[in-house]
Amino acid sequence: MIALEDNTPEAYAALKEKAGAIEIVTMPSKYPGGGEKQLIQFLTGREVPSGGMSYQVGVLVQNVATAWAVARALRDGEPSISRVVTVTGKPIAQPQNFMVPIGTMLEDLIQAAGGFSQRPGKVVMGGALVGAAQYDLQTPVMKTTSCVIAFDEAESRTPDATPCIKCARCVDVCPAHLLPLKLEAFGMNERFDDAREFGALDCIECGACNYICPAKRPLLQYIRFAKMEIIARDKKPS
Numbered sequence: 001m002i003a004l005e006d007n008t009p010e011a012y013a014a015l016k017e018k019a020g021a022i023e024i025v026t027m028p029s030k031y032p033g034g035g036e037k038q039l040i041q042f043l044t045g046r047e048v049p050s051g052g053m054s055y056q057v058g059v060l061v062q063n064v065a066t067a068w069a070v071a072r073a074l075r076d077g078e079p080s081i082s083r084v085v086t087v088t089g090k091p092i093a094q095p096q097n098f099m100v101p102i103g104t105m106l107e108d109l110i111q112a113a114g115g116f117s118q119r120p121g122k123v124v125m126g127g128a129l130v131g132a133a134q135y136d137l138q139t140p141v142m143k144t145t146s147c148v149i150a151f152d153e154a155e156s157r158t159p160d161a162t163p164c165i166k167c168a169r170c171v172d173v174c175p176a177h178l179l180p181l182k183l184e185a186f187g188m189n190e191r192f193d194d195a196r197e198f199g200a201l202d203c204i205e206c207g208a209c210n211y212i213c214p215a216k217r218p219l220l221q222y223i224r225f226a227k228m229e230i231i232a233r234d235k236k237p238s
C-alpha cells in the first residue's frame, strides 16, 4: 500500500497509472498524520499497543526516502550517500529542494538557495515544530536531515511561559492520546517513573501540544527530557 496526502493529485495520478497490484490511497494532509502509529491506525484500523512496535500488528512502514535508499542499495549496490533536503523559511532568498551528498554544510546549502535575503533569527534543522536550532552553519547534512528552516527575528523570539490554565487543548490535539500537561510536570519535577506510567515513551514528539498551548509552555522540551532519562535508565546495567 502506498499512501499520499490528499493535496498531491498529480503524484496520485502518476502512481495510480504505474501501481499495478499496489493499492494507492490518500489521507488527509493534517499534521502529524505521517506519524507511524497514526498512519497505521488510519489506513488499517489497527492500533499499535502502548510501548509496542508496528510489526506487532503486522505492519512495516517506510517513508519514501527510506524506500528509495533501500532500492538503491539492493538494486544498484549504492550506499546511502545523498538525500533530498528542503531549504525554506522567510529569510531564504530562493527556497527550494536540493539533492545533496550527506555531509554538505548548511552554509553551502543556504548559499545555493540564494543566501539570506534578511537577517535570520534562527536556523532550524528538522521540522518547523520539532527541529533543533543550530549554533552555527558549519553543520553537516545527516541521513535524517529532511529540512532546513530559517526563521526571521520576530518568529525566533521565545515567548515567556505562563502557568498552565488546565484548558486541555494539549490533550485534545495529542495524536498519541497522552496528557502532555501531566508529562511536562513529571519531566520538570524529575518524576520519571510517573512519566513512564503515563506513556511518555509513546510521545511521537510532533510538537502539536507546544503549538496549541495558550500559556506557551515548553511541553515537548520537558517530555523529551523525561524520555531521554527513561531510556538512559533502561540502558544502565542493573
Ligand code: SF4
Residues within 6 Å of the ligand: 163, 164, 165, 166, 167, 168, 169, 170, 171, 180, 181, 212, 213, 214, 215, 216, 217, 219
Ligand atoms: S494547553 Fe497549555 S495551558 Fe492548556 S492544559 Fe495544556 S499545558 Fe495547560
Ligand code: SF4
Residues within 6 Å of the ligand: 170, 173, 174, 175, 176, 177, 178, 179, 180, 202, 203, 204, 205, 206, 207, 208, 209, 210, 219, 220, 223
Ligand atoms: S509532542 Fe505533545 S502532542 Fe505530540 S505526541 Fe508528544 S505529547 Fe502528544
